[in-house]
Amino acid sequence: MSLKDKVRDAGVAGCGGAGFPTAVKLGGTYEYLIVNGVECEPLLRTDRYIMRTFADRVVSAVSAVQKELAIPNAVIALKHNYTEEIESLKKAIKAAGASITIHQLESFYPAGDEQTLVYEVTGRIVPPGGIPGKVGAVVDNVGTMLAIQDALEDIPFTQKYLTVNGDVAKPTVLKVPVGTSFRKCLELAGGTLNDKFVLISGGPAMGRIIKQENLDKEFVTKTTSGILVLPADGYHAGYQDMNPRHMLSRARSACIQCSFCSQLCPRALLGHPLRPHKIMRRMAVTADIKTVLDDPEIQAAQLCCECGVCEIYACPMGLQPRRINGLIKRELAANKIKYNAGDIALAADAERENRKAPSKKLAGRMGLAPYYDADIKAFIEYQADEVSIPLKMTVGVPCVPCVKKGDKVKAGDIIAKVPDNTLGAQIHASIDGKVASIDDKITIVKE
Ligand code: SF4
Ligand code: SF4
Incomplete structure (x- = not known):
């Protein structure tokens, strides 16, 4: 069985973000395999634990993917201050004789954003609205690599x-x-x-x-x-409580058009034509989002990765350009409008290095x-003793149960499958037990 088939059968999905089914990514041709160990969100320590503890398994999976897809460059990217993790990985790479390099980044946010990471490692800019594959790169999280190693040993996720x-x-x-x-x-x-x-x-x-x-x-x-x-x-507290009407009226009355949100936006700094301050200006004089959806400046909200730098770090007025972009994105999607930046020349902002948001300052804000x-x-x-496993955990459609209430299952049994010709990752029982109920989750209780 191919690596891709094993990964699909094990139900592996990206551990670092929205949960893209990993097997789908393993079908392309790439020049760079970038393993994301940056863990740029403050307070999380999961990836660091994995890199310290299972460096050998991560390295083994990276080598396997590199070999299977004939990828010339494999890179594990992490922050320069992860000294223990760097040591563990270096040892594991040496012991395995693997052809993997380590790329160290400064501690800025969002260093682990896929498009930011691709630029940091390769110097290539993913086109607006594109995926890393467009510039010959595939990015997977270190946790995903650990799951791939398990899959190679027939251990489901x-x-x-x-x-x-x-x-x-x-x-x-x-x-x-x-x-x-x-x-x-x-x-x-x-x-x-x-x-x-x-x-x-x-x-x-x-x-x-x-x-x-x-x-x-x-x-x-x-x-x-x-x-x-x-x-x-x-x-x-209360972040999500502000309704869209209130959010827009605050934008109307308080946005001073300083443009800090655009100056510090990581996607704008990569040269993408996203300018949150212009979106805020337009929204300030707009009674109804639906009336501005044909404006390319508004459509560019689709390029927003919703990292939050604009509102957590940049905006001196405490406004919420990220949430407003989110509203616009949903409205554009509902109307099946896709932004097309056209064939523009891409170059990172000359000030990019000086405008990165230091992680510690961002956390302080x-x-x-x-x-x-x-x-x-x-x-x-x-x-x-009891688990409730959601039928939708990844990008794609919800899985369809293939067990019924009262069935006995063993950990590792398939309990829900991806419908034919759709995107998703199949689901396995995570404990031994009896299926107690099925709704949007499958609940299994140990007997
Ligand atoms: S959330 Fe703000 S800073 Fe982040 S990509 Fe979107 S507009 Fe730019
Ligand atoms: S940073 Fe805040 S005040 Fe300045 S332009 Fe952006 S939304 Fe307006």
């Missing part, structure tokens, strides 16, 4: 590494079965320090904010990189300085 950090008694890296409840993960990290808090699934800049009352609806998926417990009265330098060494591997 059923276990997830994640960081629990913030206001918990013992910030910890966990290995848990997919489908473990967030509540259990918090317990494993010693519990929360305060009665009231805000939860984030993922990193503090791009992660999904979860209200405390919704804690029991959350379960670990193939893409959960972290669970953060943050103050109930901090930066993230979100009130996260007290947690920023946490040296998390605690690790727990947990065997769950």
Whole structure:
């Protein structure tokens, strides 16, 4: 069986972002395989744990992918201050005699953004709206590489590494079965320090904010990189509560057109024609988004990766260009409008190096300085008695259950499949047990 088939059968999906089914990426021709170990979101430590602990398995997977796809250059990219991880990887590369280089980046955000990373490693600029493959690169996260190594050994993707950090008694890296409840993960990290808090699934800049009352609806998926417990009265509190009308009226009354959001936007700094300050200017005089969708300046919102630099770091007025771009993107998608930048010459901004957002400062703007330098060494591997595995965990369509209530399953059995001719990653049982219920999740309870 080919590596690609093994990866598909194991249900591997990208661990670092939205969860693109990995097998699909393994079908192209590339000059660069870039393994993303940057972990640029403050407070997360999952990828660092993986690189320290499983450097040999990561290196083995990188070599296997490199060989299978005949990729001339394999690069593991991470931050220069990850000294232990760099050491572990260097040792593993030497021991394996692998042809892999290590690329060290400064500590800026979003260094791990795919397009930023491709530029940092190769000097090539992914065209606006394009994917790294357009410039001969494929990017995969280190956690994905670990899952690929498992797949090569016929181990399906059923276990997830994640960081629990913030206001918990013992910030910890966990290995848990997919489908473990967030509540259990918090317990494993010693519990929360305060009665009231805000939860984030993922990193503090791009992660999904979860209200405390919704804690029991959350379960670990193939893409959960972290669970953060943050103050109930901090930066993230109420962020999502502001409705679009209020957000736009604030933009109208308070945007001073300083253009800092555009000057510091990582995509604009790569030469992409995205200018959030111009979008804000246009939106300030627009009563209804639908009336401006034919404007190319507005359509350029599709180039926004929603990293949040513009609102967390750049805007002196506390406005939300990222969220406004998000609204526009959804409206454009609903109207099937795709931005086309045309055949433009691309060059990174001459000031790019001076305008990178330092990670520590960015974390400070979100009130996260007290947690920023946490040296998390605690690790727990947990065997769950009950899991609820969502049918949609990756990019693509939800999987279709192939088990029914009452069925007995073993860890590793396929319990939901990707419908024919669609995109997705099949799902395996992550524990032994009995199927207790099926809705938008499959719940398995140990007998
Ligand atoms: S969120 Fe803001 S800074 Fe980030 S890409 Fe979008 S417009 Fe640029
Ligand atoms: S940084 Fe803020 S105030 Fe300045 S142009 Fe952008 S949205 Fe307006």
